[in-house]
Each structure stands twice: as structure tokens, then as C-alpha cells.
Amino acid sequence: MSEQQFRQAIESGVPDAFPYMHPLMAKNYGQWDWHDRPRPGVLHHVAKNGDEIWTVRAGTQRQMDTGTIRKLCAIADEYAEGHVRFTIRSNIEFMVSSAAQVDPLVAKLEQEGFPVGGTGNSVSMISHTQGFLHCDIPATDASGVVKSLMDELYDEFVNERMPNRVRISTSCCQINCGGQADISVNVQHTKPPKIRHDLVAGVCERPAVVARCPVAAIRPALVNGQPTLEVDERKCICCGACFPPCPPMQINDPEHSKLAIWIGGKNSNARSRPSFQKLVAAGLPNNPPRWPEVSALVKKILRVYQEDARDWERLGEWVERIGWPRFFELTGLPFTRFHVDTWTGARYTFNHSTHIRF
Amino acid sequence: MAKKHETPNLDQLESGPWPSFVTGLKRLAERSDMIGDVLGQLEHSYQTRKGYWKGGTLTVRGYGGGVIPRFSEVADQFPDAAEFHTLRIMPAPGMHYNTDILRKLCDVWDEHGSGLLALHGQSGDMMFQGARSEQVQPAFDAINELGFDLGGAGPSVRTSMSCVGSARCEHSCYSEANAHRKVMNSFVDDLHRPSLPYKFKFKFSGCPNDCMNSIQRADMAVIGTWRDDIQVKQDEVRKFVQERGRHEVIDNVITRCPTRCITLKDDDTIEIDNRNCVRCMHCINVMTKALSPGQDRGATILVGGKRTLKIGDLFGTVIVPFMKLDTEEDLDRLVALGESIIDFWAENGLEHERCGEMIDRIGLANFLEGIGLDVDPSMIVHPRTSSYIRTDKWDEEAEKWRARQAEGAA
Numbered sequence: 001m002s003e004q005q006f007r008q009a010i011e012s013g014v015p016d017a018f019p020y021m022h023p024l025m026a027k028n029y030g031q032w033d034w035h036d037r038p039r040p041g042v043l044h045h046v047a048k049n050g051d052e053i054w055t056v057r058a059g060t061q062r063q064m065d066t067g068t069i070r071k072l073c074a075i076a077d078e079y080a081e082g083h084v085r086f087t088i089r090s091n092i093e094f095m096v097s098s099a100a101q102v103d104p105l106v107a108k109l110e111q112e113g114f115p116v117g118g119t120g121n122s123v124s125m126i127s128h129t130q131g132f133l134h135c136d137i138p139a140t141d142a143s144g145v146v147k148s149l150m151d152e153l154y155d156e157f158v159n160e161r162m163p164n165r166v167r168i169s170t171s172c173c174q175i176n177c178g179g180q181a182d183i184s185v186n187v188q189h190t191k192p193p194k195i196r197h198d199l200v201a202g203v204c205e206r207p208a209v210v211a212r213c214p215v216a217a218i219r220p221a222l223v224n225g226q227p228t229l230e231v232d233e234r235k236c237i238c239c240g241a242c243f244p245p246c247p248p249m250q251i252n253d254p255e256h257s258k259l260a261i262w263i264g265g266k267n268s269n270a271r272s273r274p275s276f277q278k279l280v281a282a283g284l285p286n287n288p289p290r291w292p293e294v295s296a297l298v299k300k301i302l303r304v305y306q307e308d309a310r311d312w313e314r315l316g317e318w319v320e321r322i323g324w325p326r327f328f329e330l331t332g333l334p335f336t337r338f339h340v341d342t343w344t345g346a347r348y349t350f351n352h353s354t355h356i357r358f
Numbered sequence: 359m360a361k362k363h364e365t366p367n368l369d370q371l372e373s374g375p376w377p378s379f380v381t382g383l384k385r386l387a388e389r390s391d392m393i394g395d396v397l398g399q400l401e402h403s404y405q406t407r408k409g410y411w412k413g414g415t416l417t418v419r420g421y422g423g424g425v426i427p428r429f430s431e432v433a434d435q436f437p438d439a440a441e442f443h444t445l446r447i448m449p450a451p452g453m454h455y456n457t458d459i460l461r462k463l464c465d466v467w468d469e470h471g472s473g474l475l476a477l478h479g480q481s482g483d484m485m486f487q488g489a490r491s492e493q494v495q496p497a498f499d500a501i502n503e504l505g506f507d508l509g510g511a512g513p514s515v516r517t518s519m520s521c522v523g524s525a526r527c528e529h530s531c532y533s534e535a536n537a538h539r540k541v542m543n544s545f546v547d548d549l550h551r552p553s554l555p556y557k558f559k560f561k562f563s564g565c566p567n568d569c570m571n572s573i574q575r576a577d578m579a580v581i582g583t584w585r586d587d588i589q590v591k592q593d594e595v596r597k598f599v600q601e602r603g604r605h606e607v608i609d610n611v612i613t614r615c616p617t618r619c620i621t622l623k624d625d626d627t628i629e630i631d632n633r634n635c636v637r638c639m640h641c642i643n644v645m646t647k648a649l650s651p652g653q654d655r656g657a658t659i660l661v662g663g664k665r666t667l668k669i670g671d672l673f674g675t676v677i678v679p680f681m682k683l684d685t686e687e688d689l690d691r692l693v694a695l696g697e698s699i700i701d702f703w704a705e706n707g708l709e710h711e712r713c714g715e716m717i718d719r720i721g722l723a724n725f726l727e728g729i730g731l732d733v734d735p736s737m738i739v740h741p742r743t744s745s746y747i748r749t750d751k752w753d754e755e756a757e758k759w760r761a762r763q764a765e766g767a768a
Contacts, residue, residue: 013543065382151374254407269566
């Protein structure tokens with residue numbers, strides 16, 4: 001039997017960035033001196049030798065058809081200098097070597113429906129997960145949530161009028177691929193998994209599933225003489241971690257998946273140490289196609305932050321200064337027993353002082 | 359030809375000022391049966407509030423990961439969406455492209471896939487979304503010919519990310535692009551052939567602003583910093599004070615310093631107590647023209663950051679307060695550090711246990727001993743508070759500290 005000749009993969013790993021970089025960036029690599037922002041969405045960097053480069057940042061839908069990418073390429077060729085880069089939040093950046101090119105580029109992007117902004121103290125594009133479009137364990141969509149929220153927050157993307165930058169993320173399950181953020185919109189399951197006992201033995205490696213549970217709520221069991229798993233529903237935190245290794249433990253539930261809002265995550269070391277986000281609201285309905293209850297609450301939190309925070313305070317730093325009782329007062333959100341942490345280290349989150357604002 | 363599905367929910371996502379992914383999908387559906395049925399399934403998800411993809415096993419010849427397989431659970435209703443796999447492809451560090459390469463990548467995807475591309479996924483990959491099983495290999499071959507390679511998936515080293523850094527940012531404290539590429543390309547085997555306890559992520563940020571969010575999302579975070587004094591251009595400081603006023607400078611720069619180490623003087627210059635500066639970046643972020651990081655630059659290495667599953671969110675923990683990253687030898691040391699961490703974790707981590715969770719379980723001091731690093735007070739916020747500790751070999755350990763101090767002073 002003749003063997004077909006297969007192509008051997010070239011394990012080239014990460015490609016070299018320099019051939020793709022704008023020539024001015026490659027030339028002045030490591031030699032930049034200072035920058036300013038002439039207007040929202042535009043950065044101006046000056047190198048030590050006096051070279052200057054202007055960057056125009058625009059929002060995209062992240063999930064793009066090749067037609068959209070080709071359109072962005074055409075804009076880059078005609079109005080910029082044929083080079084682009086993307087940010088961690090799926091914004092696209094066009095680089096030009098003269099100030100005169102900025103306005104026509106901005107106008108063209110806006111004409112083609114790509115909002116220019118996302119710089120400085122704005123609300124940038126939302127950190128994006130996959131959701132219904134491609135994920136195997138999503139309780140909601142991601143692209144649709146992001147599109148709906150960005151439609152509502154458009155003015156905050158194209159302006160820089162927040163006290164500091166605002167980073168938002170979304171996650172369609174409690175694994176939270178969207179990550180830590182100033183405001184994080186996360187799906188919260190509220191019911192333990194429903195188990196298809198007839199399928200477990202055939203599909204799941206039971207010890208691996210038992211080991212996966214963060215609260216040791218899963219144990220081996222026999223149902224109708226068949227080996228399966230059972231869940232102690234009083235212990236279960238409905239996180240869904242058992243579902244990927246054992247799909248018969250169905251966690252997705254159209255009725256009981258709710259959205260929750262967390263605030264105050266910060267990865268930068270600027271001023272305060274990095275911080276994790278904290279739960280502020282739960283039980284919001286998973287309401288496609290536009291999730292209006294979520295948008296309304298995110299906008300309310302942003303408005304209160306904008307009015308009350310001092311310059312350069314990130315959302316979490318602002319709450320740290322004014323205190324959590326005031327946050328719940330200003331936003332009108334209910335404070336419940338669920339806000340009191342019960343996880344490892346919970347006691348370090350309690351108030352061990354008489355520092356109280358009245 | 360896939361039948362056109364009614365999409366009343368998705369149609370509503372075509373209005374509004376933000377660019378709509380639905381419009382792009384519809385454009386693709388005119389020529390791709392797969393996307394036609396994917397749109398139908400997505401609408402079905404919107405109506406029933408449930409996801410309908412399941413995973414599987416799929417890769418390219420010679421590799422073990424890098425492809426995210428998706429099979430539809432409702433393929434009877436949406437047959438052309440029965441297979442909808444994603445290829446994760448690693449971009450260049452800093453996500454730089456010229457239009458020529460972007461178009462070539464689009465050409466490949468129009469020929470071998472659905473034409474739907476996410477720039478970029480949360481892990482930093484280009485996500486080529488929408489290939490049938492038999493399309494995966496030819497799509498990969500064509501992309502590979504263009505100089506790109508599959509990223510990570512499963513229990514492996516994962517695709518990395520680095521900030522724009524030295525390419526355009528004056529805060530950059532090392533060559534992020536070089537460090538990113540050098541480190542990642544030292545681990546291509548662990549990237550392509552998943553055989554670790556769980557995922558392992560490197561991320562590279564050029565300064566403590568940590569634009570790559572490495573401290574919360576990377577098992578090994580390389581964050582630029584400096585050891586000497588902040589560089590101050592006093593004439594620019596004076597100009598800044600004159601333009602903005604003392605009030606604003608005091609409120610927004612001086613009193614925002616976390617260690618109160620900046621003083622505004624009567625002649626509108628500033629004095630910085632650099633011994634107490636913790637390199638937070640705030641004053642430099644605000645006074646971009648007057649202030650910059652020092653000249654003795656390098657990076658701090660933190661290990662163990664991750665998100666919730668399973669023991670809760672963890673920050674990276676400092677294990678190397680400062681290392682230079684200027685020369686090839688410096689980068690070799692960074693790679694060797696990564697190797698020793700991954701080796702120790704591969705040996706000692708439990709299944710599905712991230713590196714940070716292992717450190718939590720065995721203790722930081724034991725981990726450091728395991729990878730051959732000495733303890734340092736910069737690794738902690740404060741010493742232990744629990745008195746339940748045996749200190750049998752105190753004198754021996756104290757002597758190690760004294761010996762290191764003497765070595766450092768010599």
C-alpha cells in the first residue's frame with residue numbers, strides 16, 4: 001500500500017513581530033520618550049530622536065467576517081500606512097506618521113461604522129468570551145451581551161469623561177473567562193446540576209468528576225444498579241465545574257441562569273495594589289437579545305461612579321474610599337447575606353475595626 | 359444550499375451604533391451554508407436560552423491540541439452546522455499585522471473555512487471559527503505556510519500575550535516582543551502536545567500598569583519595572599504645574615502616591631524619595647512628559663495567577679523581585695526559570711491543579727525550595743501571624759540569610 005506523503009508541520013511557534021510592525025515603531029523600538037492624547041481615540045507618541053507617530057483606535061465587533069477585515073485593510077491602505085495592530089480588548093489601531101492624516105482616517109472609520117475611542121479615561125470595549133456562538137458550556141451569549149452593552153455605552157467609548165479608565169468584562173458561566181474588571185457581568189447558575197443517571201457511567205470518569213468539585217459535594221452512587229454520581233444539593237454552589245468532564249450533569253438551565261454584577265477588579269499596580277472584583281448584584285434575568293436589566297444597572301453604577309469619584313480613582317478605589325455602605329446607598333442596590341463572603345479567607349473581608357461611616 | 363432561517367432575536371442586534379457581529383454573519387451566510395445554519399442555531403439558542411455545542415477530540419497531524427472541536431447537538435435541525443471547529447493561531451507579539459498578511463489569512467479562511475475570524479480570543483489567539491473536520495488540516499497547512507502556528511488548548515502551555523511595549527510605549531521596561539517570542543518558542547513542545555497537569559499561561563507586560571492583566575491571569579507573569587530613580591525633567595514638571603495649577607497637582611499626583619514619597623517644592627519642581635517608591639506608575643501615567651521610569655530596567659516575576667476554578671481567584675505572587683532582561687543570557691535565565699517552574703509543577707501538581715493552587719497547597723517556601731530560589735521579604739506583604747509553626751532549624755536558616763547578605767554586600 002502506498003503511503004500518502006503528508007506535509008510536515010513547521011513548528012514555528014510565535015512569529016517575529018518586527019516584519020509586521022509599522023516601520024516607525026520598528027525604527028524607534030525602545031526609544032519612545034513621551035505621549036499625549038490629542039483627542040479621544042487618538043494617541044500621539046514622540047521618540048527621543050523627535051520622530052512622531054499618531055495612533056487612531058477604533059472599536060470592532062471582534063467576531064468579524066473576512067469582508068469586515070478586508071474593509072479594515074482597505075482603510076489601512078488608503079488612510080493609514082498599511083499597518084494595524086489589535087489591543088487586548090479587540091480594538092483595532094491604525095498608525096500614521098503625520099498629524100494631517102488623523103482627521104481623514106477618523107472620518108473614514110466613523111463613516112464605515114467603526115467608533116473611534118477607547119483611550120484614556122473612557123469605557124473601552126468589553127472583554128469578550130464566546131457564549132452561544134461557540135462555547136460548549138455557555139448559559140448565555142457573549143457577542144450579543146457585548147453588542148447590547150456597547151450600544152448603550154457608545155458615548156462613553158468615544159469620550160474620555162470617566163474619573164479613570166473603565167474596563168468591563170462579560171462571562172457566560174462561573175468559570176469567568178472574561179476575567180477581572182472594574183465591572184464584570186457574569187452568569188450565575190442558581191440550581192444544582194440535573195443528572196442523567198443512565199448516561200454517567202458510560203460518559204464520565206467518575207473520580208475525575210468528584211475531584212473537580214470545589215466544595216466536595218459530588219460522590220459516587222448507585223442508581224437502579226448503575227454506577228453514577230450524586231450531588232449533595234445543600235453543599236452544591238452551582239458552579240458547573242462538573243459539567244465539562246461529565247455532560248450528563250446538566251447545569252445549563254434556561255429558567256434559572258441569572259446574571260450577576262461584580263465591581264472593583266483592577267490589575268494595574270497604579271496607586272493601590274491590584275484587586276479582585278466583588279459581588280454587588282445578582283438575580284438579573286438572562287434576557288436575550290438585549291439584556292435590558294443588565295444594561296440599566298451597569299449604566300446606573302457608571303453614573304454614580306462618574307458623579308462621585310475623584311479624578312484618577314478606579315471604580316474599586318472609589319468604593320474603597322467612600323465605603324461599601326455608601327456604595328449600596330448611592331446605587332440603591334440591596335445588601336444581602338449573599339454579599340458576605342463564605343469562601344476560604346472570608347474572615348479577612350470582615351470589618352475588624354470601629355471604622356464606620358455614619 | 360442551507361435554508362435561510364428566520365432570526366428575529368438576532369435581527370435586533372443589527373441596530374444601534376456599535377458594529378454588529380450579526381451583520382457580518384449574515385453576509386457570510388450568503389455564501390457559507392455552515393454560517394447559515396450557525397445563525398439558525400444561534401437564534402435557536404436565543405429563543406431557548408441554551409447552548410447547543412459539545413466538545414470532542416480533534417487536532418492536526420503531529421500535534422495534540424490547538425483546535426477547539428465543536429459538534430452541534432441540534433444537527434438534525436441545522437445539518438450544515440454539525441461541525442463548527444475553531445483553530446487557535448498565535449499572532450505576532452503585540453498583535454501587529456500588515457494588510458498584506460491579514461488579507462492572506464482571510465484568503466486561507468475563505469477557501470478552507472467559514473470566513474468568520476475573531477481578533478482576538480481571550481487567550482490572545484486569532485480564532486479561525488468554523489471549519490468542518492476535514493477542513494482543519496488543509497486550513498492549518500495553509501496558515502502554517504504563511505508563518506503562523508497553532509496555539510495552545512487543553513492541559514498545555516497556552517498562547518501568550520504581550521503589550522505593545524517598546525514598539526510604541528515609553529513606559530516599557532524590557533523588550534516584550536523578544537521575551538514573549540523567546541520564552542514561548544522554548545516551549546513549543548509543551549504548547550502543541552498537552553501533557554501537563556492543567557493549563558499554563560505566560561503573559562508579558564512592559565510596566566506595572568500591567569496592560570496584559572498578567573497578575574490575575576498568568577501562571578507566570580513577567581512585569582517590567584526598574585531599580586534606580588524615576589527620571590524627572592524638572593522644566594517639564596514646572597510647565598505641568600503652571601498649566602494645571604498646584605491644586606490639581608497636589609490632589610492628583612502628590613497625594614495619590616501610595617507611599618507619600620513625592621514633595622512639591624516652592625519653585626514648582628518635585629522631589630522624589632526613590633527609596634520608598636514602589637514603582638506603582640501613577641505619577642508617570644499622569645505626567646507623561648515630565649516623568650519616566652528609571653534607566654536600570656528589568657522585570658518582576660510573579661507566579662500563580664488564575665481565575666476562579668477551583669479554589670478561587672489567585673493573584674500572581676512575587677518570586678523574583680527583579681531580573682534584568684537586556685541580553686540573550688538574561689532571556690536564557692528567564693526561560694530556565696520557566697522550565698524549572700513547569701518541571702516542578704508537572705512533577706508535583708495534581709490533575710487539573712493550576713500552579714498557583716499547588717503553591718497554595720504546599721506552601722510558597724516549599725515551592726521556592728523546589729525550584730531553587732531563596733526567600734525574600736519582597737515576596738510577602740507581612741510575615742506570618744499564626745504562632746502554630748515549628749522553627750527547628752532557625753539558626754541554619756538565619757545563617758543562610760546572613761551569608762546571602764554578605765554575598766550581596768561583597
